[in-house]
Amino acid sequence: MNIIVCAKDVVDASEMKIDSNTNKPILEGISKKISDIDKNAIEEAIKIKEKHGGKITAITVGTPDSKERIKELLAMGADEGVLIPYPEKYDYHIVSKLLAEAIKKINEYDIIICGEASTDFFSGQIGPKIAGLLNISQITYAFNLNVEKDKIIGERNMGENSVTTESSYPVLVTVTKEINEPRLPSLMEILGAANKPIHEWNADSLLNDTNTKIETIDIKGISMERKNIVFKDNIDDSVTKLVDSLSKDGVLG
Amino acid sequence: MIYMVLVFSDNRNLNIELLSKGSELAKELGEKLTTIIIGKSDEELANEYIAFGAEEVYIAENEIEFFKSEEFSDIIEKIINETNNNYILIGSNKNGKELASRLAGKIDAGCIIDCSNIYFKDKKITAERTVYSGNAISIEQFNSLPAILTVSSKVFDPLKKDEKNKGNIVKKKYDIEKSSSKIINVKEMQSESVNVEDAEIIVSCGRGFKNKEDIKYANELADTLKGKTIGCSRPIAADLKWLSEDHWIGLSGHKVKPKLYIAAGISGQIQHIAGMRDSGIIVAINKDPEALIFKSADYGIVGDLYEVLPKLATALKNKIS
Numbered sequence: 050m051n052i053i054v055c056a057k058d059v060v061d062a063s064e065m066k067i068d069s070n071t072n073k074p075i076l077e078g079i080s081k082k083i084s085d086i087d088k089n090a091i092e093e094a095i096k097i098k099e100k101h102g103g104k105i106t107a108i109t110v111g112t113p114d115s116k117e118r119i120k121e122l123l124a125m126g127a128d129e130g131v132l133i134p135y136p137e138k139y140d141y142h143i144v145s146k147l148l149a150e151a152i153k154k155i156n157e158y159d160i161i162i163c164g165e166a167s168t169d170f171f172s173g174q175i176g177p178k179i180a181g182l183l184n185i186s187q188i189t190y191a192f193n194l195n196v197e198k199d200k201i202i203g204e205r206n207m208g209e210n211s212v213t214t215e216s217s218y219p220v221l222v223t224v225t226k227e228i229n230e231p232r233l234p235s236l237m238e239i240l241g242a243a244n245k246p247i248h249e250w251n252a253d254s255l256l257n258d259t260n261t262k263i264e265t266i267d268i269k270g271i272s273m274e275r276k277n278i279v280f281k282d283n284i285d286d287s288v289t290k291l292v293d294s295l296s297k298d299g300v301l302g
Numbered sequence: 303m304i305y306m307v308l309v310f311s312d313n314r315n316l317n318i319e320l321l322s323k324g325s326e327l328a329k330e331l332g333e334k335l336t337t338i339i340i341g342k343s344d345e346e347l348a349n350e351y352i353a354f355g356a357e358e359v360y361i362a363e364n365e366i367e368f369f370k371s372e373e374f375s376d377i378i379e380k381i382i383n384e385t386n387n388n389y390i391l392i393g394s395n396k397n398g399k400e401l402a403s404r405l406a407g408k409i410d411a412g413c414i415i416d417c418s419n420i421y422f423k424d425k426k427i428t429a430e431r432t433v434y435s436g437n438a439i440s441i442e443q444f445n446s447l448p449a450i451l452t453v454s455s456k457v458f459d460p461l462k463k464d465e466k467n468k469g470n471i472v473k474k475k476y477d478i479e480k481s482s483s484k485i486i487n488v489k490e491m492q493s494e495s496v497n498v499e500d501a502e503i504i505v506s507c508g509r510g511f512k513n514k515e516d517i518k519y520a521n522e523l524a525d526t527l528k529g530k531t532i533g534c535s536r537p538i539a540a541d542l543k544w545l546s547e548d549h550w551i552g553l554s555g556h557k558v559k560p561k562l563y564i565a566a567g568i569s570g571q572i573q574h575i576a577g578m579r580d581s582g583i584i585v586a587i588n589k590d591p592e593a594l595i596f597k598s599a600d601y602g603i604v605g606d607l608y609e610v611l612p613k614l615a616t617a618l619k620n621k622i623s
């Protein structure tokens with residue numbers, strides 16, 4: 050089974066602060082990580098490989114330093130990494146095109162796995178968009194996968210319904226966070242990953258047309274203003290004060 | 303070039319909401335608003351869509367039993383090619399999101415998922431969406447057409463139904479490309495039919511609860527308040543399964559905006575906050591004085607929820623009666 054995993058290197062939104070002067074999120078100095086659900090994607094790929102053998106390639110469209118995070122994916126169990134540095138201008142469209150072209154270049158693949166969405170923008174369009182670009186079938190929002198030699202069966206969380214879908218290969222799968230618990234690599238595995246290759250492919254070498262279709266014209270921070278009154282006395286007093294406050298705020302009726 | 307607006311959702315209510323926005327955009331363009339029904343020929347529904355603002359309804363008649371992106375995107379692509387629609391609004395339920403994204407790949411279009419607002423700015427279609435777990439709003443503009451945008455339920459209000467509206471119904475059969483996937487089972491998710499999105503008051507449970515039975519303390523508190531809705535953090539629904547997923551609040555759960563949100567035994571991670579940050583008043587009950595949730599709360603009580611919840615229920619009962 051040859052598996053390709055698309056993994057995004059994102060800023061950790063839990064560290065994000067809003068600049069009170071410009072009202073913009075401060076992106077500098079925030080640590081980066083592989084988007085959580087993409088780690089579930091890698092984990093699932095490793096499980097499939099453990100059962101069926103094969104090769105796992107992890108692709109990231111990212112910044113030059115995303116290499117550091119790709120190493121984590123290699124330590125977990127991916128065999129090779131591919132880094133495609135962001136072109137000067139990019140949008141969802143360019144990123145999915147770059148991934149689709151990189152997948153075509155790898156050529157031999159049975160399953161492409163993506164997280165259901167990345168934790169920074171939570172758009173979730175890249176996976177099914179790649180399936181559309183490659184014109185292959187898709188199994189989205191999988192919380193359970195059963196991989197057999199000539200078919201894959203996914204149980205999917207579609208909100209009101211749980212839908213079971215079967216497909217032959219090649220197929221694109223998106224997984225939810227519930228599908229598994231991503232492993233933490235051991236020190237030996239981290240050291241071992243240093244010998245695994247990370248290829249760097251240029252956007253220009255993959256795409257002729259690098260025009261974006263969407264431009265982000267502004268990003269506005271939303272700061273959450275709250276009263277932050279914390280009652281720390283004995284519980285009876287705290288409860289009385291809380292009920293009085295809620296009653297004054299008029300939210301009990 | 304024709305700039306028509308096309309609207310599609312497999313969910314009736316959501317489609318009616320999209321028709322409202324669609325008709326506003328179509329008016330601004332001086333163009334027609336079209337919608338699509340895929341499946342059985344349902345003229346009653348088509349007429350209803352016309353009463354809610356559609357000027358043309360395509361009925362793509364076929365035997366498809368269950369939604370499948372491969373087939374639906376194929377049909378919509380064919381209709382787009384026939385009609386030259388350039389602005390495509392799709393309902394952002396899970397079916398709609400994967401459909402819109404796949405369609406964008408097939409027709410080489412830009413796509414924006416989960417728009418919270420859509421308008422023309424400098425004559426270009428522009429959308430707003432929440433990013434970074436609710437920390438920011440990103441304003442994104444198409445510099446190319448066709449444009450595909452998805453919108454969740456309750457973002458736009460439907461137009462008033464007007465039975466006098468006139469519209470055109472086009473019935474057609476389309477050959478569907480065979481895809482190599484098939485749906486082998488559809489079953490309803492376990493649910494308790496709660497609707498946290500419409501709730502006025504929510505008492506929400508986190509990992510601070512030690513047993514499934516203890517959720518009763520939250521229930522007893524909720525019972526003293528109008529609204530009576532129980533919510534929860536991800537682990538309670540996804541990992542422990544003490545409550546069904548319709549209670550789940552957060553980035554990957556439901557987005558809620560009650561006038562009062564009481565979080566008990568919830569640590570306040572950003573992914574939980576993303577689902578409840580628009581609440582009116584937020585109350586946190588947590589035994590850890592350093593818990594993050596206090597930063598996102600109006601009022602907090604530092605204490606053991608097993609002691610606080612019963613006392614709070616009694617105090618509220620006395621206050622309200």
Ligand SMILES: Cc1cc2nc3c(=O)[nH]c(=O)nc-3n(C[C@H](O)[C@H](O)[C@H](O)COP(=O)(O)OP(=O)(O)OC[C@H]3O[C@@H](n4cnc5c(N)ncnc54)[C@H](O)[C@@H]3O)c2cc1C
Binds near residue numbers: 570608
């Ligand atoms: C991609 C992604 C998506 C996610 N989506 C969501 C989502 O939609 N919704 C969501 O909720 N989470 C989501 N999460 C998970 C989120 O990061 C947190 O892990 C989760 O919200 C924690 O749940 P919790 O607060 O109930 O549990 P914990 O973080 O374990 O917190 C339990 C709290 O209870 C307190 N406590 C313990 N005992 C008591 C007691 N007796 N009395 C009072 N307080 C007590 C503790 O001090 C602690 O603060 C997501 C995570 C990721 C990575």
